Amino acid sequence: MSHYSALSVFLNALKGNQNWQRAWRDPAPKPKYDVVIVGGGGHGLATAYYLAKEHGIRNIAVIEKGWLGGGNTGRNTTIVRSNYMMPGNTMFYERSMKLWENLSQDLNYNVMISQRGQYNLCHSPAQMDAARRRGNIMRANGIDADLFDRAEVKRRLPYLDYSATARFPIHGAIFQSRAGTARHDAVAWGYARGADRLGVDIIQQCEVTGYIWDKGKITGVQTTKGEIRAGKVGLAVAGHTGHLADMAGLRLPIETHALQAYVTEPLKPMVDPVISFGAAHFYISQSDKGGLVLGGDLDGYNSYAQRGGLPIVEHTLASAKALMPSLSRLKLLRHWAGVMDMSMDGSPFITKTSVDGLYLNGGWCYGGFKATPAAGWCFAWTIAKDEPHPDNAEFTLNRFERGYQIDEKGVGPKPNAH
Amino acid sequence: MLRINCPVCGTRDETEFTYGGDATVVRPAMDETRAQLWLDYVFNRDNPRGPHTEYWHHVQGCRQWLVMERNTLTHEVGECHLAKEAC
Ligand SMILES: Cc1cc2nc3c(=O)[nH]c(=O)nc-3n(C[C@H](O)[C@H](O)[C@H](O)COP(=O)(O)OP(=O)(O)OC[C@H]3O[C@@H](n4cnc5c(N)ncnc54)[C@H](O)[C@@H]3O)c2cc1C
Ligand SMILES: [Zn+2]
Numbered sequence: 113m114s115h116y117s118a119l120s121v122f123l124n125a126l127k128g129n130q131n132w133q134r135a136w137r138d139p140a141p142k143p144k145y146d147v148v149i150v151g152g153g154g155h156g157l158a159t160a161y162y163l164a165k166e167h168g169i170r171n172i173a174v175i176e177k178g179w180l181g182g183g184n185t186g187r188n189t190t191i192v193r194s195n196y197m198m199p200g201n202t203m204f205y206e207r208s209m210k211l212w213e214n215l216s217q218d219l220n221y222n223v224m225i226s227q228r229g230q231y232n233l234c235h236s237p238a239q240m241d242a243a244r245r246r247g248n249i250m251r252a253n254g255i256d257a258d259l260f261d262r263a264e265v266k267r268r269l270p271y272l273d274y275s276a277t278a279r280f281p282i283h284g285a286i287f288q289s290r291a292g293t294a295r296h297d298a299v300a301w302g303y304a305r306g307a308d309r310l311g312v313d314i315i316q317q318c319e320v321t322g323y324i325w326d327k328g329k330i331t332g333v334q335t336t337k338g339e340i341r342a343g344k345v346g347l348a349v350a351g352h353t354g355h356l357a358d359m360a361g362l363r364l365p366i367e368t369h370a371l372q373a374y375v376t377e378p379l380k381p382m383v384d385p386v387i388s389f390g391a392a393h394f395y396i397s398q399s400d401k402g403g404l405v406l407g408g409d410l411d412g413y414n415s416y417a418q419r420g421g422l423p424i425v426e427h428t429l430a431s432a433k434a435l436m437p438s439l440s441r442l443k444l445l446r447h448w449a450g451v452m453d454m455s456m457d458g459s460p461f462i463t464k465t466s467v468d469g470l471y472l473n474g475g476w477c478y479g480g481f482k483a484t485p486a487a488g489w490c491f492a493w494t495i496a497k498d499e500p501h502p503d504n505a506e507f508t509l510n511r512f513e514r515g516y517q518i519d520e521k522g523v524g525p526k527p528n529a530h
Numbered sequence: 531m532l533r534i535n536c537p538v539c540g541t542r543d544e545t546e547f548t549y550g551g552d553a554t555v556v557r558p559a560m561d562e563t564r565a566q567l568w569l570d571y572v573f574n575r576d577n578p579r580g581p582h583t584e585y586w587h588h589v590q591g592c593r594q595w596l597v598m599e600r601n602t603l604t605h606e607v608g609e610c611h612l613a614k615e616a617c
Contacts, residue, residue: 354577358576366577414551414577414584414602415605416603417605421544513566525573
């Protein structure tokens with residue numbers, strides 16, 4: 113497969129772009145692999161890529177029931193940041209940020225990482241104190257963070273509502289300058305191409321429907337394309353984690369919920385950074401095509417339907433208008449939903465399970481896109497070495513029984529509140 | 531928009547209600563000392579893809595807790611009764 117470069121773009125253009133080769137193969141599944149990864153989203157593909165690249169395990173299949181990136185990877189609002197403060201999260205997300213910063217070069221694929229900066233707005237003195245604390249923890253860990261007062265936020269983001277009648281007055285903001293966005297599809301495609309080049313078989317339109325068992329150990333998967341044996345099976349199926357765990361007899365601290373995203377009609381450049389409202393769950397950025405990308409709350413009840421209801425559309429747009437009154441006459445072009453594996457403390461799992469041969473990457477809630485590189489990297493490590501890397505050592509299933517939840521938001525075991 | 535059939539108030543929009551999660555989870559007896567049972571109660575869920583029995587609180591209506599059947603894959607709403615009435 114060819115290397116992408118400015119020269120290859122130029123030469124192919126001269127020939128009318130007739131000679132581009134497909135970016136990854138479309139193989140039939142082999143009867144047996146060393147590792148089978150279930151789920152062809154960013155996490156599954158990244159896991160296969162790092163297993164092959166870092167650990168020399170190349171006899172791998174990634175099995176996807178639909179098409180690559182058709183799950184949450186292709187449905188998210190693409191925000192990438194590392195402003196976490198709980199031990200267990202902080203260094204994991206910073207590893208991910210560092211991998212993002214070099215990802216396009218590493219994959220020879222432009223994932224369009226754009227470090228445009230992210231503001232988390234504060235609307236009360238208490239929120240400013242909490243932001244200061246978070247920022248200090250980040251800086252103590254070598255992660256960039258700045259705290260801005262109201263005047264500085266107003267200078268930088270003049271289009272927010274600073275009027276006397278603003279429903280939630282802006283007191284300031286915590287800012288991470290290295291945060292930003294990336295192109296979601298490109299992340300799936302880049303990892304797919306990278307993994308394929310290292311020999312990984314990517315098998316689409318193939319659903320895992322059960323496991324092959326041998327004396328209480330999982331030794332492969334049943335699929336709609338037949339049985340595939342595997343030394344180890346890794347799950348990276350996001351919202352479907354509960355379903356695939358159930359087939360393995362595991363009951364998990366996870367509920368599946370729908371989250372929506374929204375895009376408006378395109379505008380000229382207006383919102384350069386990513387902005388998160390601090391008074392309600394709402395955030396906004398602008399895509400390269402000019403559409404404003406909006407995100408908000410979960411629909412609020414267990415759901416495996418990849419579509420959302422209208423009450424949350426109204427709720428999200430009300431937040432948008434409270435923050436940026438100038439948006440009021442914009443039209444929404446599209447909205448859609450993905451199904452999220454909401455964990456009971458809002459933090460993920462990258463871990464071995466109590467079933468021999470089965471490894472779990474899940475519980476990403478609505479924050480797993482930014483985690484994609486580090487989740488793949490750490491999951492690959494865990495599968496290859498049969499033990500976690502220090503950066504994912506806290507992402508276990510038994511943290512709940514040990515009393516070591518990683519509750520970044522401090523809302524307790526209520527998955528629809530994280 | 532889900533339309534929830536409250537046995538007291540009739541069929542109302544979902545926005546009048548607050549979701550209360552899986553209604554099949556049962557709290558262990560207060561003198562229960564097996565940690566695993568408390569762990570299951572507080573943290574672990576069946577999380578089915580399909581029929582789900584769940585709590586809804588009619589906060590902006592009669593303020594009763596309801597138990598409703600709903601399919602998590604299709605959102606089809608089924609039988610709904612007062613939580614205080616055993617089914
Ligand atoms: C609307 C929305 C906004 C979001 N915004 C952000 C954000 O701004 N920043 C951020 O960091 N995160 C965000 N997220 C979360 C993020 O998208 C996810 O956490 C992340 O993409 C998960 O990646 P994944 O590869 O694990 O899952 P997915 O991309 O969902 O991949 C899982 C794959 O598994 C496949 N699968 C499932 N069951 C089977 C089976 N039985 N057999 C075979 N294949 C199967 C699915 O088809 C799917 O393709 C958002 C999510 C949504 C829905
Ligand atoms: Zn009622």
